[in-house]
Every structure is written in structure tokens, then in C-alpha cells.
Amino acid sequence: MKFKTVVKLSAVGAASAFLLAACGNQSRESSSKYINWQTSSQLPTLDASKATDNLSFAMLNNSNEGLLVNAKDNKVNPGVAKSYDVSKDGKTYTFHLRHSNWSNGKPVTAKDFVYGWQRTVDPKTASQYSYLFDHVQNADAIGKGKAPVSSLGVKADGDYTLVVTLTQPQSYFKYLVTMAPFLPQSEAVVNKYGSSYGTNSDDMVYNGPFKMTGWKGTNDTWTLQKNNKYYNASKIKVAGVKYSVEKDANTALNQYETGAADESFLSGAQQVGKYKGSKELSSPKVASTFYLEFNEKKNPELKNANLRKAISLAVNRKEYTDHTLGDGSIPAVGYVSPGMSKRNGKDFTADAGTTSGVSYNLSEAKKLWAKGLKEVGKKSVNYAVLSDDTDAGKKTTEFLETALNKLPGLKVSAQNVPFKTRLTRSQNGQFDLVVSAWGADFPDPISFLSLFTSDASYNNGKWKNAQYDQLVNAAETKDSNNAAKRWDDLVKAEQILMNDQGIAPLYHQVQPQVVKPRVHGVQYFATGSPIDFRDATLSKK
Structure with a gap:
């Protein structure tokens, strides 16, 4: 699913997607029957058929229930x-x-x-x-x-x-x-609500442990209220979860430290280091990858593999994760996130071994860039790098702007917009380069790899490779019952995507956050809906 680029999380995911935010002073915090949670971006939708991002999925899967x-x-x-x-x-x-x-x-x-x-x-x-x-x-x-x-x-x-x-x-x-x-x-x-269905919390109906209230479609606060009609309502121990939007990581942490929030995401080495060793610090695992996508339809010259490879080689991912993010995220080892899928004890990323698609070599990047420009008959190009308007999003575009402007003949500018706007522009092909992110919907490499077949709805850059399409299709059809062949299909598909530089993976995220000791039982999932409050409880301490 799509993540937002914040400072870690949930970036499409970069800055911790979900933060507990709060209700006021310490006495109110202790007595409140509500969990107070923050998020770094506005909620796009409550329409289950149209949701694409982790925040919408989280709200839907806490206010509704599937099979x-x-x-x-x-x-x-x-x-x-x-x-x-x-x-x-x-x-x-x-x-x-x-x-x-x-x-x-x-x-x-x-x-x-x-x-x-x-x-x-x-x-x-x-x-x-x-x-x-x-x-x-x-x-x-x-x-x-x-x-x-x-x-x-x-x-x-x-x-x-x-x-x-x-x-x-x-x-x-x-x-x-x-x-x-x-x-x-x-x-x-x-049918009753028509076009307004899913655009606000009132024009909806819910069957989950909570129901949404207070969301008008564009406002920055809403509540997951306990749903007394839920079949297992007696097992829901909190009155609800009060959400508020806070894009700035420093403001979010201040809310936490003054007792006005139950939890805060942490952004950067300084904030994470401040809580090192604290029992309040946690870093839930997320099977996600942030990557740079090239718009080959809007900019036909980006069909040239040498230009795409040059852009990727110009990015020092370790410097980026260590000094720009500084939150424990790791440099990309490929597109599929590590630690999610194994066969015979071996991780998928180890079998794929696609280091060529995530390496840093500025000298080689300059050579390939010059070669690519010559092949497409251009002396220079100008691109905007699109990302979210969060702390992490802005830091990311600044880093990429500096790194990519080292390629002679390339002029890169930063373009930061709200998360919802970035999703829309990505889907409509209104970008040159865009920082996207994907969190696996289920623990299988196909959750990542199916995104970049030629006709996939999330293939916003329109990269195409016939052999890649064939391999992904084989994994889903003729080899679907043969675990060994299916695994091999997907490994080869990952290698093709990376070797042809269909996208440029940047990093795999973590979600450093601090949580007040009074909050218990919140569940985090590396794949699918990222968070579940159904088993949450609150203590007086």
C-alpha cells in the first residue's frame, strides 16, 4: 500500500505513520479513556474500494472487519x-x-x-x-x-x-x-450517499470494533469511537482513539513530552538518540520500500536505461539513511523488503542479490549519464523531484536535489506537496521523478513485484519489460502450485527490475516511536493494515 514520506514514519512512509497524540495535561492523560494518536498526513478516504494508502487502510480496518x-x-x-x-x-x-x-x-x-x-x-x-x-x-x-x-x-x-x-x-x-x-x-x-460515500465519517456505516466520527473530509482531527454494535464490543476496553494530524516531528514530540500525547513518532538521529535505552522507545517493523520512480511517459528520454541507472548510481543511500533520516532505516538492498519472505531458510533479497540496482558510484553515474544523453540526443534536461511536504519529504528532496545535480546536464528542483496531492499527481502521471513507497499488503514478494507489470495500476512511471511481465504472470498462474518454481520466477523478476533500473529503491523504513507506559496492547503489523487497536487497554500509570 502507499505510504507517506514523513520522517519516518509511515512514509508511503517516511515519518512514522501513526502517532499517539493526546488530550492535555498529565491528570487528563491518566484518567482519559481514550488513546490519543497523531498522524503526519491528512486522511484521504474511507471508501474501501478507493483507498490506496496506509492511513486509510488503518482507519478502515479499525472501523470495519473483513472475513x-x-x-x-x-x-x-x-x-x-x-x-x-x-x-x-x-x-x-x-x-x-x-x-x-x-x-x-x-x-x-x-x-x-x-x-x-x-x-x-x-x-x-x-x-x-x-x-x-x-x-x-x-x-x-x-x-x-x-x-x-x-x-x-x-x-x-x-x-x-x-x-x-x-x-x-x-x-x-x-x-x-x-x-x-x-x-x-x-x-x-x-446508494444513499452516492458521491459523498467515504468522503466523511457521517456518510458511512461500520461493522468493526470502532466507528469513525468527526471527520469532515479535510479536517485534521477525528475519532475512532468504540462501536457498541460490534459483535465483540464487550472485548473492546478503550472508549476510542482520538486522532490529530501533526506534520512537524518536533511539534509532535513536544506534544508527547508535555503530556498532551500518548505517543510520538521520532524523526532523525537526535530524536531517536534521546530515547535510546528507554522502555518507551519501540521500532515496529514495516515491510516497506521507498523508491524513486521515473515518468517515462511524460519524459520519453527516461526510457533510456543508462539515464535511469545514472540517477540511481548518483544516490548515496547509506549517507542518506545515516545522516538525512538517521532513524534506523536501512539502505535499500533491492525492491522487495528484506525479512519478509524466506524459502529454505534464505531471505528473498539474498536470493535475488540485486546490488547493481542500489549501488552508489558517482564516477560511473556521470559516464552513464553522458552516454544516455547522447543516445537520446539531448545535452541537458530539467526535472522536478516530487515528494510529500513533511519533514522527511522535504529532507529527502533536498538530499536528492544535491545528489542529482552533480550529474552534468541535469538540473533538479524539489517539489513538496501534501500527501494526498502527491498520491493524486503520481496516479495521474503529473511528475518527472517522484519519491514513492510501498508497504507489502501480505507476506509474499508478489505484493511488491506485481506493481510493475506493464498494465499495473500502480506503475505510474510506465516502465515496461515483457520478460518481467511473463515471470510475474507465471508465478500467479502455471507455477502457482509449485513453490520452488514460483520462488524462482519472482527472484528473476526482481533481478530484471533492478538490472534495468525500472525504479531506484532508496531505503527500507523502520518506525521509531515513543509510547506512554499507560498504553498497552496496540498491535503493529509489517504487512497489511499497519495498526490495530482492538486489543488496546489503558492503565492509570
């Missing part, structure tokens, strides 16, 4: 589905739903899942996450306008049985159904 929910150690727990069965051929999933309700008191039924899934794959919705349904029967044909939405392989067998038919086995399907695009949606509510 299954994320659990520790890459496991899943029952959600609305109390159990499920899988056919011997791996192509049919039958989910047995519990009796539960929406926040308006109406029952959540299998038909709500059918409608939600159909709405997401409907081309009219223009969901960027519809590609996740590609294994569901007829999803691809529907997306191409060659089959009716009603033909999607998901059916309600009565009110509380949902039957899903896949075109071929998909080993990670159980993880997909925990995600926002697979949430149930009330057709009556969507």
Missing part, C-alpha cells in the same frame, strides 16, 4: 467469518459467517461481501486495488469490460454463507480477505 483479520506471526484469525473451508483443488473457499451488525443496527450478510467485492472490481469504480481480485473467477474479464460485474466468482448461499471461486489456487488468498478492498459494503448505504 478474517490479521494476527501475529503472519497468521490470520476469524473475523466476520467464524470459519472457512477450502476445496481440495484450492479453488473454492466457503466462508461461514457469524451473525453481526452494522453500526446502524442492520445485519451484515454474505450479500454485503458480494456487493463490496463487485463494486471494487467494477471498472466504473476505478479502484487501484482491483488487481488483488485477479484470481477470483471472471475478475479480469470484468475489469476489461468483457463480462458483467454479476459474473464475479463470489456468491451468497443464504445470508451467512459466502462461496468464492478462484481461477487457480492462490496460496496467500487468506491474507487478501483481511484487507480493505475485501471488506463488506452496504449497497443501501452506498
Whole structure:
């Protein structure tokens, strides 16, 4: 999913995506039944079919519930589905739903899942996450306008049985159904609110442990309020989570240190060092990668691999992570994040071994740049580097501006805009170079690699490679049931992406933050929705 570039996090992710922010003085902090949490960017949407970023996913997955929910150690727990069965051929999933309700008191039924899934794959919705349904029967044909939405392989067998038919086995399907695009949606509510659905907290309905209140669509505060209609409401121990937007890392930390916030993200070596050794410091792992994307459609000369490689080689990633971020993030070792997927005890990044796509060599960069300019018949080019308007985003563009302007004939300028605007411009191809980030939606390399096939909705730079497309397709089709071949397909795809410099990975993030001792039980996940408050509790200390 998309991250925001803040100073770590959640960057699309750079500056810790989620911060606990607060309610006031120490006495209020101790007695409050609410967790107070900050985030570094505005909330883009509550429409499960249109969400693309980690903040929207976090809000949706705390205020709604899918068939299954994320659990520790890459496991899943029952959600609305109390159990499920899988056919011997791996192509049919039958989910047995519990009796539960929406926040308006109406029952959540299998038909709500059918409608939600159909709405997401409907081309009219223009969901960027519809590609996740590609294994569901007829999803691809529907997306191409060659089959009716009603033909999607998901059916309600009565009110509380949902039957899903896949075109071929998909080993990670159980993880997909925990995600926002697979949430149930009330057709009556969507029709009632029309174009305003998902654009504010009132024009919505919720079936999760919390419901959203106070979000008008553009304001900087809102609340995840305990949902008393939730089937497991008795297990939710906090009154809610009060969110506020704070882009400036120093201001956020001041809120924490004065008792006006329960948590704060930490930005840079100074802030992280200040809390070194403290029990309040934590760094939840995130399977994410920040990378530089080249717009080959807007700037055709960037189809030249030598120019792309030169730009990548001009970036000293270790200097960037050590001195610009300084928060424990590590220089990119490739596109797929390390520590997420292993086979026979070996990490995916070790098997791929694509150091050529993430190395620093300014001398070689200058040679390739001169060669590339000659090949495309240009003496100079001017590019803007687009990123977020957060602390980390601004520091990142400043660093890249300095590094890339060392290439003779290249003039780079910084362009920093709000997170929501950056997402829109990226999706619409309104950029030269853009700092993007991706957090894995599920613990499999395909969650990263599927983004850069030729027709992928997130391939904003329009890089294309036929062999890459073939390998990713093979991993999802003919080799989907052969673990060894599938792994080899994905390793080769990663190598092609890096060797051709389809993108330039920058770093893999961490989320340094400090949390008040009174807050317990907040769950963080490296993939999928980044945070879960359903088991959170508050003590008086």
C-alpha cells in the first residue's frame, strides 16, 4: 500500500505513520479513556474500494472487519467469518459467517461481501486495488469490460454463507480477505450517499470494533469511537482513539513530552538518540520500500536505461539513511523488503542479490549519464523531484536535489506537496521523478513485484519489460502450485527490475516511536493494515 514520506514514519512512509497524540495535561492523560494518536498526513478516504494508502487502510480496518483479520506471526484469525473451508483443488473457499451488525443496527450478510467485492472490481469504480481480485473467477474479464460485474466468482448461499471461486489456487488468498478492498459494503448505504460515500465519517456505516466520527473530509482531527454494535464490543476496553494530524516531528514530540500525547513518532538521529535505552522507545517493523520512480511517459528520454541507472548510481543511500533520516532505516538492498519472505531458510533479497540496482558510484553515474544523453540526443534536461511536504519529504528532496545535480546536464528542483496531492499527481502521471513507497499488503514478494507489470495500476512511471511481465504472470498462474518454481520466477523478476533500473529503491523504513507506559496492547503489523487497536487497554500509570 502507499505510504507517506514523513520522517519516518509511515512514509508511503517516511515519518512514522501513526502517532499517539493526546488530550492535555498529565491528570487528563491518566484518567482519559481514550488513546490519543497523531498522524503526519491528512486522511484521504474511507471508501474501501478507493483507498490506496496506509492511513486509510488503518482507519478502515479499525472501523470495519473483513472475513478474517490479521494476527501475529503472519497468521490470520476469524473475523466476520467464524470459519472457512477450502476445496481440495484450492479453488473454492466457503466462508461461514457469524451473525453481526452494522453500526446502524442492520445485519451484515454474505450479500454485503458480494456487493463490496463487485463494486471494487467494477471498472466504473476505478479502484487501484482491483488487481488483488485477479484470481477470483471472471475478475479480469470484468475489469476489461468483457463480462458483467454479476459474473464475479463470489456468491451468497443464504445470508451467512459466502462461496468464492478462484481461477487457480492462490496460496496467500487468506491474507487478501483481511484487507480493505475485501471488506463488506452496504449497497443501501452506498446508494444513499452516492458521491459523498467515504468522503466523511457521517456518510458511512461500520461493522468493526470502532466507528469513525468527526471527520469532515479535510479536517485534521477525528475519532475512532468504540462501536457498541460490534459483535465483540464487550472485548473492546478503550472508549476510542482520538486522532490529530501533526506534520512537524518536533511539534509532535513536544506534544508527547508535555503530556498532551500518548505517543510520538521520532524523526532523525537526535530524536531517536534521546530515547535510546528507554522502555518507551519501540521500532515496529514495516515491510516497506521507498523508491524513486521515473515518468517515462511524460519524459520519453527516461526510457533510456543508462539515464535511469545514472540517477540511481548518483544516490548515496547509506549517507542518506545515516545522516538525512538517521532513524534506523536501512539502505535499500533491492525492491522487495528484506525479512519478509524466506524459502529454505534464505531471505528473498539474498536470493535475488540485486546490488547493481542500489549501488552508489558517482564516477560511473556521470559516464552513464553522458552516454544516455547522447543516445537520446539531448545535452541537458530539467526535472522536478516530487515528494510529500513533511519533514522527511522535504529532507529527502533536498538530499536528492544535491545528489542529482552533480550529474552534468541535469538540473533538479524539489517539489513538496501534501500527501494526498502527491498520491493524486503520481496516479495521474503529473511528475518527472517522484519519491514513492510501498508497504507489502501480505507476506509474499508478489505484493511488491506485481506493481510493475506493464498494465499495473500502480506503475505510474510506465516502465515496461515483457520478460518481467511473463515471470510475474507465471508465478500467479502455471507455477502457482509449485513453490520452488514460483520462488524462482519472482527472484528473476526482481533481478530484471533492478538490472534495468525500472525504479531506484532508496531505503527500507523502520518506525521509531515513543509510547506512554499507560498504553498497552496496540498491535503493529509489517504487512497489511499497519495498526490495530482492538486489543488496546489503558492503565492509570
